[in-house]
Amino acid sequence: MSEPTFAALLTARADDDATALWFEERRWTWREVIAESRQRAGLLTELRTDGPWHVGLALENTAEHLFWWCACALAGATGVGINPTRRGADLARDITFTDCQAIVVDDSRRALLEGIDTTVPPERVLHVDAASYRKRLAATEPGGVGDVPPDSVFSLVFTSGTTSAPKAVICTQGRMGRIATQQAERRGLSTTDVFYVVMPMFHSNALMAGVAPAVAVGGTIVLRRRFSASGWLPDVRRYGVTFFNYVGKPLNYVLATPERPDDADNTLRIAFGNEAAEGDIAAFARRFDCRVIDSFGSSEGEIQIIRTPQTPRGSLGVAAPSTVVLDPETLTECPPARFDEHGRLLNADEAVGEIVNRDGALLFEGYWNNAEAEQRRLRHGWSWSGDLAYRDADGFFYFAGRSGDWLRVDGENLATAPIERLLVRYDAFAAVAVVAVPDEAVGDQVFAVAERAGDREFDAEDFSAFLESQPDLGTKWAPRYLRLVDELPRTPTNKVLKRRIDPDLTPGPRLWQRVGSSLEYTVATMMES
Numbered sequence: 001m002s003e004p005t006f007a008a009l010l011t012a013r014a015d016d017d018a019t020a021l022w023f024e025e026r027r028w029t030w031r032e033v034i035a036e037s038r039q040r041a042g043l044l045t046e047l048r049t050d051g052p053w054h055v056g057l058a059l060e061n062t063a064e065h066l067f068w069w070c071a072c073a074l075a076g077a078t079g080v081g082i083n084p085t086r087r088g089a090d091l092a093r094d095i096t097f098t099d100c101q102a103i104v105v106d107d108s109r110r111a112l113l114e115g116i117d118t119t120v121p122p123e124r125v126l127h128v129d130a131a132s133y134r135k136r137l138a139a140t141e142p143g144g145v146g147d148v149p150p151d152s153v154f155s156l157v158f159t160s161g162t163t164s165a166p167k168a169v170i171c172t173q174g175r176m177g178r179i180a181t182q183q184a185e186r187r188g189l190s191t192t193d194v195f196y197v198v199m200p201m202f203h204s205n206a207l208m209a210g211v212a213p214a215v216a217v218g219g220t221i222v223l224r225r226r227f228s229a230s231g232w233l234p235d236v237r238r239y240g241v242t243f244f245n246y247v248g249k250p251l252n253y254v255l256a257t258p259e260r261p262d263d264a265d266n267t268l269r270i271a272f273g274n275e276a277a278e279g280d281i282a283a284f285a286r287r288f289d290c291r292v293i294d295s296f297g298s299s300e301g302e303i304q305i306i307r308t309p310q311t312p313r314g315s316l317g318v319a320a321p322s323t324v325v326l327d328p329e330t331l332t333e334c335p336p337a338r339f340d341e342h343g344r345l346l347n348a349d350e351a352v353g354e355i356v357n358r359d360g361a362l363l364f365e366g367y368w369n370n371a372e373a374e375q376r377r378l379r380h381g382w383s384w385s386g387d388l389a390y391r392d393a394d395g396f397f398y399f400a401g402r403s404g405d406w407l408r409v410d411g412e413n414l415a416t417a418p419i420e421r422l423l424v425r426y427d428a429f430a431a432v433a434v435v436a437v438p439d440e441a442v443g444d445q446v447f448a449v450a451e452r453a454g455d456r457e458f459d460a461e462d463f464s465a466f467l468e469s470q471p472d473l474g475t476k477w478a479p480r481y482l483r484l485v486d487e488l489p490r491t492p493t494n495k496v497l498k499r500r501i502d503p504d505l506t507p508g509p510r511l512w513q514r515v516g517s518s519l520e521y522t523v524a525t526m527m528e529s
Contacts (some may be wrong), residue, residue, distance in 0.1 A: 248494025
């Protein structure tokens with residue numbers, strides 16, 4: 001028996017009168033959600049022209065947004081998630097690059113489209129908050145009842161673009177259906193589960209980790225326009241939330257709210273996501289009495305590394321045998337990492353390589369209109385993640401940065417991620433990004449950009465003492481330069497945008513410089529000669 005498409009999973013809910021959706025003060029049953037979605041699918045059919053049936057969705061996390069994603073699925077159209085943090089020419093590029101035939105927009109996003117050339121004519125831009133839209137929708141015959149092939153493209157969701165221009169990842173109906181059912185089976189989800197979806201729906205995390213499994217089991221989706229740390233626990237209690245998906249720092253933001261003795265008195269069973277800090281995972285599970293499942297995975301779907309109870313500190317976890325760390329030049333597996341008694345990596349030159357899935361070519365569905373990126377992804381018949389890592393003797397993976405995240409300091413190759421993991425232990429830093437700056441003689445120096453935690457002031461002596469106390473501080477790891485910022489540049493899902501970090505060495509009160517070979521720091525008043 002073949003796996004169901006996402007459209008088939010939705011269609012199976014057409015006569016279901018269980019609660020499907022809560023949004024603000026309104027509630028819809030699954031029957032009503034499918035009816036609303038079919039109404040919009042009919043409108044999609046009216047708008048269809050020659051060429052790719054792509055529809056740009058520029059909407060907040062609202063019921064309307066969910067209806068339009070479901071409409072695309074039921075009609076066999078392709079939803080294109082429009083990232084509202086993109087502006088001007090970059091935003092126009094995203095829309096034209098993905099060949100959108102129509103755009104659906106609300107009041108919150110409408111101004112972003114003004115003055116840019118999307119090539120979509122005004123009559124094909126649907127403004128969902130306008131009375132004319134509601135009147136047109138009411139007069140439209142429902143659509144989306146035909147069979148949708150498994151290889152029909154359901155969504156184009158852009159990568160975070162942390163190191164280069166975002167790529168539009170293809171996800172077919174078959175893949176989304178498979179994700180929905182697998183998520184439900186792996187997490188033991190059922191119709192009684194309540195899914196809290198507050199990550200933005202233009203991103204794959206909200207669709208794949210939140211919406212898809214809810215559709216598969218007929219659970220209830222709770223939508224919120226945007227994430228609120230202070231509103232999180234009240235919402236969990238109000239709606240009886242049992243499942244919360246996240247990406248990036250939401251756990252950290254919730255943990256920063258004032259702790260109360262009754263925090264564990266809630267309905268949450270599972271928080272599922274990726275890229276949470278190791279300390280936050282443990283603290284969140286303990287404080288709110290839930291299971292936190294944090295994994296490392298790619299939007300493209302071929303790389304997945306999962307934490308187990310045996311996962312060592314600092315490790316991402318383990319993966320299937322086909323996922324390995326390869327030397328991109330020799331195409332051989334990198335030898336296991338070796339550590340000293342303090343946990344310092346001793347053989348970075350040979351142990352650090354790129355995470356590769358040797359079976360990943362079978363899972364990768366491609367990028368829209370980007371053959372060059374596809375060729376980089378699929379080399380030698382394997383899927384190359386672009387992420388650096390090393391593995392210990394037991395096979396546990398440790399993230400080492402992106403493929404360009406290398407520094408060469410005093411003749412030694414350094415990966416940035418281990419340095420960042422160490423520096424962010426300092427309690428005055430909320431996040432740290434490490435980049436290279438040229439050394440005066442040869443190679444690089446470590447330049448760290450630290451996001452301050454709250455109102456904490458930087459104390460150079462205290463920071464020096466912190467470094468002195470870290471037994472796993474590598475001999476070349478201490479930053480030559482440290483710049484303090486109120487906020488690092490981030491994507492909407494809180495990934496740090498390293499490509500937007502300028503290693504600015506302009507002297508000032510927020511640039512600190514290490515004194516010689518010591519671990520002492522002083523305000524940089526002039527460039528080194």
